[in-house]
Amino acid sequence: DTEVTQTPKHLVMGMTNKKSLKCEQHMGHRAMYWYKQKAKKPPELMFVYSYEKLSINESVPSRFSPECPNSSLLNLHLHALQPEDSALYLCASSPRGREYSNQPQHFGDGTRLSIL
């Protein structure tokens, strides 16, 4: 069982739809991440939240909009996606603070997103 919970597990949406991905952790981690992963490739970092503030945006298109409502929750709002956005979207969390920089990130099982 993973300690980072992502919902839904699967999502199929049209290019004009609006949907959201949800991620939740209760480990007290203050850094949370969104990654995009294509088949048989490494995860690509999209966004990093540190203490609930957006810290890193890796030049992600504006059709992806992250939100961190509180220290346990991370959302990714999706709008007007393209077929090439079909991928596995992974959420991760880790402790924040320099003394914790040797700690691993904990990953959820992801949301498999298909754009029609």
Next chain:
Amino acid sequence: AQSVAQPEDQVNVAEGNPLTVKCTYSVSGNPYLFWYVQYPNRGLQFLLKYITGDNLVKGSYGFEAEFNKSQTSFHLKKPSALVSDSALYFCAVRDVESGAGSYQLTFGKGTKLSVIP
């Protein structure tokens, strides 16, 4: 800048034989090194890490990894492979000296391990 190389796209090994999955890294300072495993339709699962000290690190499910500073390598090993070890393995590095961005990981491209019965 930091980088990771996993030179093998795929490693095949017979069940019961020892396995090695290779990883080399490049950082400007000292590295924190991690191995993750990904089973089909699952997220990345942490296996082990090197931060400092003993060069042989033991992790989950009987895996271990050997840190070699002179060769900048961190190869993953297991003495006796199981069919259930078949999965995608990722090596990752974080530069200890990278300051504010020190929580970012750089992943290798991944190695698919197939353990043949």
